[in-house]
Each structure stands twice: as C-alpha cells, then as structure tokens.
Amino acid sequence: MPPTADEPKLVHLVVADVWKDKxxxxxxxxxxxxxxxxxxxxxxxxxxxxxxGYEEAELLELGTLSEEPEEEPHLSAWxxxxxxxxxxxxxxx
Numbered sequence: 786m787p788p789t790a791d792e793p794k795l796v797h798l799v800v801a802d803v804w805k806d807k808x809x810x811x812x813x814x815x816x817x818x819x820x821x822x823x824x825x826x827x828x829x830x831x832x833x834x835x836x837x838g839y840e841e842a843e844l845l846e847l848g849t850l851s852e853e854p855e856e857e858p859h860l861s862a863w864x865x866x867x868x869x870x871x872x873x874x875x876x877x878x
Contacts, residue, residue, distance in 0.1 A: 800846040803839040813876040817866040
C-alpha cells in the first residue's frame with residue numbers, strides 16, 4: 786500500500802563497499818533514497834550504483850532512517866532523498 790499524503794516518506798540508507806575497477810581498493814559509500822515496501826531496495830540500490838560507474842558493489846547494511854540526521858553530509862543527502870532523488874556519499878579512507 787503506497788504511503789498517504791499524511792505519512793512521511795521513508796528514507797532508506799544503504800551502506801556499501803564499491804569498486805570502479807575490480808582490481809582497485811574499495812570505496813565506502815552511503816546511498817540514501819526513498820521507496821515504498823513494493824520496491825526492491827537491493828535491486829534499486831545496485832542499479833543506482835552501476836549507473837554511477839561502479840563495476841562491483843558489496844552491500845554491507847540496509848536500514849531506514851527514522852529521523853532527520855543532525856550532521857552533514859547526511860543531512861543534505863536526507864533532504865535530497867526526500868525530494869525524490871537518490872543521494873550518494875563517498876568516503877575517502
């Protein structure tokens with residue numbers, strides 16, 4: 786059942802290691818996106834990562850953010866996801 790206008794959109798968080806080239810070191814990413822229970826979160830996340838040029842991805846965690854993040858870069862990414870776009874945060878390790 787799709788959310789009603791009164792229900793807040795759910796923002797999902799996907800934590801993954803990704804590789805642009807399978808012989809390179811992995812990059813840690815957080816992907817924030819909205820969706821409903823009917824969407825396949827794993828398939829959607831993998832398609833988004835592939836569209837960003839990642840050759841391989843290992844999903845480490847999947848979850849739902851229950852409240853607005855307090856700090857950047859997750860706050861901006863959360864707002865982007867609520868606007869209907871996926872937000873990708875790359876971490877340099």
